[in-house]
Amino acid sequence: MCGGVARWLRVLGIDATYTPGIEDQELVRQALDEQRVVVTSDHKILERRLFTTGRLKGLLLPVGLRRDDQVRRVVTRLRIQVGFPRCARCNGELAPVQRAEVADVVPARSLIWAKDFFRCRACGHVFWEGSHWRRIGAVRAEMAARTAAAADNGAAEGG
Numbered sequence: 632m633c634g635g636v637a638r639w640l641r642v643l644g645i646d647a648t649y650t651p652g653i654e655d656q657e658l659v660r661q662a663l664d665e666q667r668v669v670v671t672s673d674h675k676i677l678e679r680r681l682f683t684t685g686r687l688k689g690l691l692l693p694v695g696l697r698r699d700d701q702v703r704r705v706v707t708r709l710r711i712q713v714g715f716p717r718c719a720r721c722n723g724e725l726a727p728v729q730r731a732e733v734a735d736v737v738p739a740r741s742l743i744w745a746k747d748f749f750r751c752r753a754c755g756h757v758f759w760e761g762s763h764w765r766r767i768g769a770v771r772a773e774m775a776a777r778t779a780a781a782a783d784n785g786a787a788e789g790g
């Protein structure tokens with residue numbers, strides 16, 4: 632239901648699945664099977680017994696919230712620690728690869744300028760440092776600062 636949010640959460644290293652057009656019933660079943668938190672803008676789903684009794688955890692994203700604010704809300708409400716990015720396309724794990732290994736898929740300009748390259752273990756998509764990556768870096772830094780601040784307010788680990 633929140634595909635754009637799912638992509639950003641993956642970039643933040645959060646294991647986030649998203650299935651376009653999934654039926655409510657199937658969504659709930661999958662969440663139970665995989666012990667996932669359901670993030671949705673549909674308050675009706677969250678009124679189901681599974682949620683009201685606490686068997687499933689859900690978070691409502693108000694309709695009309697900007698993408699950035701949606702992501703912030705998820706990260707702060709669920710107290711998520713930002714980790715190493717996952718594949719924004721499929722949620723797979725990214726593995727570092729050598730420049731030479733991706734020379735055939737990365738545009739020449741990026742191949743020269745980018746420092747780090749990663750390949751998704753699941754779908755094989757290649758990611759690299761670039762203008763998009765800088766924006767990602769900025770968002771990651773902001774989210775990391777937020778979760779650190781949240782941790783300071785509570786108890787918990789330093790570092």
Ligand SMILES: [Zn+2]
Nearest residue numbers: 718721751754
């Ligand atoms: Zn992938």
